[in-house]
Amino acid sequence: MRRADRLFQIIQILRRASRPVTAEIIATELEISRRSIYRDIATLIGQRVPIRGEAGIGYMLEGGFDMPPLMLTPDEIEVAMLGAQWVARQGDPVLVRAAADLMAKIEASVPEDLRPVVQRPAGVAPPRLRAVEDSIDMVALRAAIHAGHRLHLTYRDEQGRETVRTIWPVLIVYFDNARTLAAWCEMRRDFRHFRTDRVVRAEFTGERYPERTPALRARWRRSWQQSAEE
Incomplete structure (x- = not known):
């Protein structure tokens, strides 16, 4: 690997990390010595790349750093x-x-x-198992998720029973044969999942729900994981 490519790869490793990365971890991934990593980190810092940390503890790339677009591998x-x-x-x-x-x-x-x-890629995505017609505006739904806005939802379950909910949309889960909206339900005081093809009506309120979206999403992931382990 050319040194210029290696320097770029180090930046990419630090960019994707959420916590300090040690020289040993970087060296293992790039299959070079830790001493080379120390030299490369020093070179990057000398080139004004905002890396903080030190040997033995780990390195992090500070926020706000960007590079011009480079060719994909x-x-x-x-x-x-x-x-x-x-x-x-x-x-x-x-x-x-x-x-x-x-x-x-x-x-x-x-x-x-x-x-x-x-x-002529080596892999191919599987064909769609069946067409699912969304009965909710998916563009508006994604916008509500990004903005952290409440939805008033009339929903029909698989037995045909309708309920009216006020929900905090978390994210859309794309399954092979359906799309499901994960959300916090104010009525149930818990997370619920709603098939997008079973929505009868949806009112996009434009009102922010009281919890921070990243925190709500983290809670949903923990709940999903606990359910999967049971």
Whole structure:
């Protein structure tokens, strides 16, 4: 690996980490010595890359650092194309168009020697098992999730019973044969999941719910994990 590529990879490792990363971990991933990592970190700091930390404790990349766009590796192209293929087959119409645009942009931007990775990938996303018609505006729903806004929902369960809920939408879970909205239900005082094709009516209130969205999402993940372990 060229040293310039190695310096870039170190930045990428630090960028994706949420806690200090030791030189040993970086050296193991890049298959080089810790001494080389120490030298490379010193070089990056000398080039004004905002890395903080020290040997034996770990390193972190400070927020706000950015670099000009660099070429994707073949593996990264495979990942992007596979993910875009899946969304193109499983997503709602807006995301399907966005996935198609992304794949076209990737194909147009990669150099000629990497075109086969795009045009003839080693993997392919599975076909959609069945068409699911969302009965809720998915664009507005994603906007409400990002904004942390309440929804008034009329929902019909699999037995055909309708209930009216006020919910705090957390995220959309994309299964192979359905899309499900994970949300905190004010009536049940707990997390509930709602199939997007079973929504009868949805009112987007524009009102913020009282909890921070990242904290609510973390609570949902813990609840999901506990349910999976039971």
